[in-house]
Amino acid sequence: MRRYWLLFAQAVTVALALFMVVTAVRPDWVRALRVPAQGATVADSVQVRQAPLLAPTAGSYRDAAGRAIPSVVNILTSKSMGKNHPLLRDPFFRRFFGDRIPQQDQSSLGSGVIVSPDGYILTNNHVVEAADEIEVVLADGRKAPAVLVGTDPETDLAVIRIKLANLPAIVLGRAEQARVGDVVLAIGNPFGVGQTVTMGIISALGRTNLRINQFENFIQTDAAINFGNSGGALIDTNGNLLGINTAIYSQTGGSVGIGFAIPVSTAKTVMEAIIRQGRVVRGWIGIESQDITPELAQSFGLPVEEGALIAGVVEGGPAHRAGLLPGDILLTVAGKRITNTADMLNAVAELPPGKQARMTLMRRNRAHAVNIEVGVRPPPPRVR
Structure with a gap:
């Protein structure tokens, strides 16, 4: 035993x-x-395998998004409608109700991009247009009222400003180095669902004649842009700002893969002018023009197939004083070749008002050179 x-x-x-x-x-x-302990379920005792921490893969854009997201803000605007209600101008209506119409606030939603630690934010003019109050919501949850620094309706850009500490300003990229096929990310707040990042490529550069703005030079992208993305950021794969998302082409109101952004080069020029002098001052010579097409040249026997055909001259304006006439064809402005109306508008807008500019034109099959004293482009009529 x-x-x-x-x-x-x-x-x-x-x-x-x-x-x-x-x-x-x-x-x-x-x-x-x-x-398993008493009272525990079988699921509680199941052991799972946790994947190890990995570095971002070559196909991930998390770093670019992470750098840019803090700089993109949501913009809330409100406009008092009661005082401007059309019924208040009706004498019959006022006889019974007087001034007892309740005030109505109309809120809208858009996006913006912090471009300076001093609190300057770029957005679209149509996001803040006619707003009585503007509030900015940062990605970290902070909120602040904003003041309108200035707008430029002809490019649909606006600058607002907030006063907060430690603002994450985005890095401005180089839109002139962008090429068709480059991967881009769009950041904004579509339909108010919250900050959203979408991916696509640059589909085209230098888009004009879209009749969206007076001055157009759009970056076209298939990155999804929807209502609420206006004023948001279009960034490259390094997280640098390439453009301000502005418009889409859609028959339904939703993204169909054709979106447009204002290049950061244009936005920067407009922003600096607004901050410096409250508005953008552009050159103006007082003409109406139309593009010359091969069909138009053939029909009217024009000697050239490109340029800006002067259709009208503003009486008393700079072009009128210099002797320009309807039917003249503008070929160069300050040494820059003019191929169409968009070229003419951009070239003239860049001229400093009050200075002389040399231009060449075609009249009756003969080239002429004229000097025109550039005026100040009048502001567009305000939409009420």
Whole structure:
């Protein structure tokens, strides 16, 4: 009997020693053998495998998005409608209700981009146009009222400003180096669902004649842009700002893969002018023009197939004083070749008002050079 007891004691000792070794070397084996505690479900005892921490893959744009997201803000605007209600101008209506019409606030939603630690934010003019109050919501949850610094309706850009500390300003990219096929990300707040990042490519550059703005030079992208994205950021794969998302082409109101952004080069020029002098001052010579097409040139026997055909001259304006006439074809402005009306508008707008500018034109199959004293482009009529 004693012999059996010794064998049992030795077996138990060996088993305990093996258990301690296994516990130290392979603890996962021991955990797999544990019985669920009383009251625990089977699911509670299931062991899952956690993937190790990995560096971003080559196909991920998390770093670019992470750098730009803090700089993109939501913009809330409100406009008091009661005082301007058309019924208040009706004498019959006022006879019965007087001034007891309740004030109505109309809120709209858009996006903006912090471009300076001093609190300057770029957005679209149509986002803040005619707003009585503007509130900015940052990606970190902070809120602040904003003041309107200035607008430029002809490019649909606006600058607002907030006063907060530690503002994350975005890095401005180089839109002139962008190429068709480059990957881009659009950041904004579509339909008010919250800050959203979408991906696409640059589909085209230098889009004009879309009749969206007076001055157009759009970046076209298929990155999804929807209502609420206006004023948001179009960034490159380094997180740098390439453009301000402005408009989409859609028959349904939703994204169909054709969106347009104002290049950051244009936005920067407009922003600096607004901050410096409250508005953008552009050159103006007082003409109406239309593009010359091969069909038009053939029909009217024009000697050239490109340029800006002067259709009208503003009486008393700079072009009128310089002797320009309807039917003249503008070929160059300050040495810049003019191929169409968009070229003419941009070239004239860049001229400093009050200075002389040399231009060449075609009249009756003969080239002429004229000097025109550039005027100040009048502001567009305000939409009420």
